[in-house]
Amino acid sequence: MKHLLSTRDLSTEEILSVLAMADHMAEINSRAVPKVPALRGRTVASVFFEDSTRTRLSFETAATRLSAEVMTFTASSSSVNKGESLRDTIETLSAMGVDAFVVRHKSSGAPLQITQWTDAAVINAGDGWHQHPTQALLDAYTITRNFNELNSMHGRTIAIVGDIKHSRVARSDIDVFTRLGAKVVLVAPAAFLPTSLEGWGVTTADSLDDVIDVVDVVYMLRIQRERMDSAQMPSLREYSSLFALTPERAARMQSHALLLHPGPINRGVEMIVDPSVVPGSRILQQVTNGISIRMAVLFSLLGGDATTTLSNGVEA
Amino acid sequence: MSTNNQSIVIRGATVVNPDSMFVADVRIANGVIEAIGESLAGDVVLEASGCFISSGFVDLHTHLREPGKEEAETIESGSRAAVLGGFTAVVAMPNTDPAQDNVKTVQFVRERGLAVGLCEVIPSGCITVGRLGTKLVPYDQLAQEGVTLFTDDGTGVQDALVMQRALMVAKRLNLTLAQHCEVASMTVGAVMHDGAxxxxxxxxxxxxAAEEEMVRRDIQLVRITGAREHFMHLSTQGSVELVRAAKAEGLPITAEVTPHHISLTDELLTGFDPIFKVNPPLRTMADISALHEGLADGTIDAIATDHAPHAGHTKEQTLDTAPPGMLGLETALGVVNTAVTLSPQKIAALMSWNPAVIANISDHQGRPVAVGEPAHIAVWDTTTVWSVSRDELASRSTNTPYHGMELRGRVRHTIYNGQLVVQEGKALA
Incomplete structure (x- = not known):
């Protein structure tokens, strides 16, 4: 594995090995001093052409706990505002000595394009509506560890609710969840579904009421308010009446069912219930697990020879 | 380059005319076809057995980028690319800067083409001022300048009433309007075919549907006004069906397809390479099949390149921000001949005879190979296999989607106005 651009780049075995490695990272994170020298001397550049404080901090925390040097580049305070091209930005940063780029970009495919212009590893931290692979890995980690079935989601049904069409989280999750054996049902209005679901291996439902009491996981996506203004839905009220998680719907969830959300939550839009009162909510656990997953990904890409890195403090 | 007083003999090629095909020598002198026969002698003799000789190709859809974007292409570099592709006439698209919506710009393009002198450069005019879709251009003035084909290419005319009024003027002045069919509200931010x-x-x-809705609307406007309309770069199965039905009804409609829409699919975009981004977008195998059927049954009248050069750095942007468009002139014959099985006469009809009629230049281009006809000639074959290299193109830009691909069929010699401008696939000037 040279880059992590899409969940589709990973074999199912590779997905499971990242999840297993995240268990070791979680153990490190539980220590009084959660830091190991595994990536000492390596430089990780977080290059965010689109703002995302939480994802950037998660990656930077993961890199720091593995003792990598962190270089931060944000578009709002950079040469991009002076019209520098993507290629020139990447080539310039590469020339400073970077081992891995963590890239967030508003354009689908940008991380893949970047691989042409650098020898460093490229990790996709979210590109357009396309992919957000570490989110899918941390989601799969959260679900499998909660159900205590470490290598499979067989027999589980997961509802992904909201704006599938414009969601990189949904595209990544659907790929990983289905390959680990889960049944995925997409709950969304037609305008929020992609034109074609050919090859996705999913089913669809027209309202959350149809599925809320039979699924094992309710995965709520963030709804962007601006989508409501561009005539994609008649109104926010109509959306909420069919697709929001209300206290009534939350009460109908099975007792073992989990509630997940990639954040940030849009309270009063897709999430009308207060998630902190939903017993199955694992939303904050997702954030915690995100650090472990990103440590596992960074270590997989930059860790090099396993025997030397083991002595650097990661107990495999 | 040979001079006018030098005679050129093309030896042993198969003459491709609408009513006949036969092997003969063809002698060109003083700008015309002087003799056709056996064992002709001349100052320059080009062996061409196994090749076809036809009227030079006519491209209804060329972006020469001058004036305004000379870093991507100029009238000179574009003309050279044209003759390397066997084209002796190109219709220059009006989305220049300034746009070809006024007499001065049209004159500039025509005169620059004449000064370069490699092929005939025919400026088109805009349908609306600045291609903004609201105000009609001065049709009388532009028609007096010899402009007969008008288009807002790059965008379609969105307002049905504006288009209807333009068609009314076109009918009075015997002009042809060419529509880029795209309902803009359905393609805001669009990047590629809306499919799997x-x-x-x-x-x-x-x-x-964004293309088909404008095709449908304009067929109705043609029905109302009785004016001629040409549909540019059709790309979908539905468009072909609409045009087929409109032609059966007897409406004065013509249509073109590009080499890339009959050869490439949207699956090429999965690597997010902006080289494959084009407007209209590459579509599916089902669409390609429908376009092939349209070519076979005459629903599609012409192949036009939509040659759209873009400077290298603009295609290094992300897929959503990079401009749409791909090169086409130098690869057109090879792509068409590789993608579709067509007779030599069908190729000549689609690439020379029919587009010459649509461009209103059939009095001197797209003529039969016959004694006394103007010597605008392409000599080509359908068998040579060659590999496209973006580094070996005459265009100033390199955005060909065929880089590294093998094509079958190549232009050997091009003669414009009696002058040998391409010999054995090499430009002479």
Whole structure:
């Protein structure tokens, strides 16, 4: 594995090995001093052409706990505002000595394009509506560890609710969840579904009421308010009446069912219930697990020879 | 380059005319076809057995980028690319800067083409001022300058009433309007065909319906006004069906397809390479099949390149921000001949005879190979296999989607106005 651009780049075995490695990272994170020298001397550049404080901090925390040097580049305070091209930005940063780029970009495919212009590893931290692979890995980690079935989601049904069409989280999750054996049902209005679901291996439902009491996981996506203004839905009220998680719907969830959300939550839009009162909510656990997953990904890409890195403090 | 007083003999090629095909020597002198026969002698003799000789190709859809974007192409570099592709006439698209919506710009393009002198450069005019879709251009003035084909190419005329009024003027002045069929409200931010690939890739889709809705509307406007209309670069199965029905009804409609829309699909975009981004977008195998059927049954009248050069750095942007368009002139014959099985006469009809009629230049271009006819000639074959290299093109830009691909069929010699401008696939000037 040279880059992590899409969940589709990973074999199912590779997905499971990242999840297993995240268990070791979680153990490190539980220590009084959660830091190991595994990536000492390596430089990780977080290059965010689109703002995302939480994802950037998660990656930077993961890199720091593995003792990598962190270089931060944000578009709002950079040469991009002076019209520098993507290629020139990447080539310039590469020339400073970077081992891995963590890239967030508003354009689908940008991380893949970047691989042409650098020898460093490229990790996709979210590109357009396309992919957000570490989110899918941390989601799969959260679900499998909660159900205590470490290598499979067989027999589980997961509802992904909201704006599938414009969601990189949904595209990544659907790929990983289905390959680990889960049944995925997409709950969304037609305008929020992609034109074609050919090859996705999913089913669809027209309202959350149809599925809320039979699924094992309710995965709520963030709804962007601006989508409501561009005539994609008649109104926010109509959306909420069919697709929001209300206290009534939350009460109908099975007792073992989990509630997940990639954040940030849009309270009063897709999430009308207060998630902190939903017993199955694992939303904050997702954030915690995100650090472990990103440590596992960074270590997989930059860790090099396993025997030397083991002595650097990661107990495999 | 040979001079006018030098005679050129093309030896042993098969003459491709609408009513006949036969092997003969063809002698060109003083700008015309002087003799056709056996064992002709001349100052320059080009062996061409196994090749076809026809009227030079006519491209209804060339972006020469001058004036305004000379870093991507100039009238000179574009003319050279044209003759290397066997074209002796190109219709220059009006989305220049300034746009070809006024007499001065049209004169500039025509005169620059004449000064370069490699092929005939025919400026088109805009349908609306600045291609903004609101105010009609001065049709009388532009018609007096010899402009007969008008288009807002790059965008379609969105307002049905504006288009209807333009058609009324075109009918009075015996002009042809050429529509880029795209309902803009359905393609805001669109990147590629709205189908399975685009859904997986998470990019905004370019629905077939956006093209078909304007085709449908304009067929109705032609029905109302009785004016001629030409549909540019049709790309969908639905468009072909609409045009087929409109032609059966007897409406004065013509249509073109590009080499890339009959050869490439949207699956090429899965690597997010902007080289494959084009407007209208590459579509599916079902669409390609429908376009092939349209070529076979005459629903599609012409192959036009939509040659659209873009400077290298602009195609290094992300897929959503890079401009749409791909090169086409130098690869057109090879792509068409590789993608579709067509007779030599059908190739000549689609690439020379029919487009010459649509461009209103059939009095001197797209003529039969016959004694006394103007010597605008292409000599080509359908068998040579060659590999496209973006580094060996005459265009100033390199955005060909065929880089590294093998094509079958190549232009050997091009003669414009009696002058040998391409010999054995090499430009002489």
């Amino acid at each position: 690939c685009c859904s997986t890739m998470g990019v905004p889709g370019w629905p077939s």
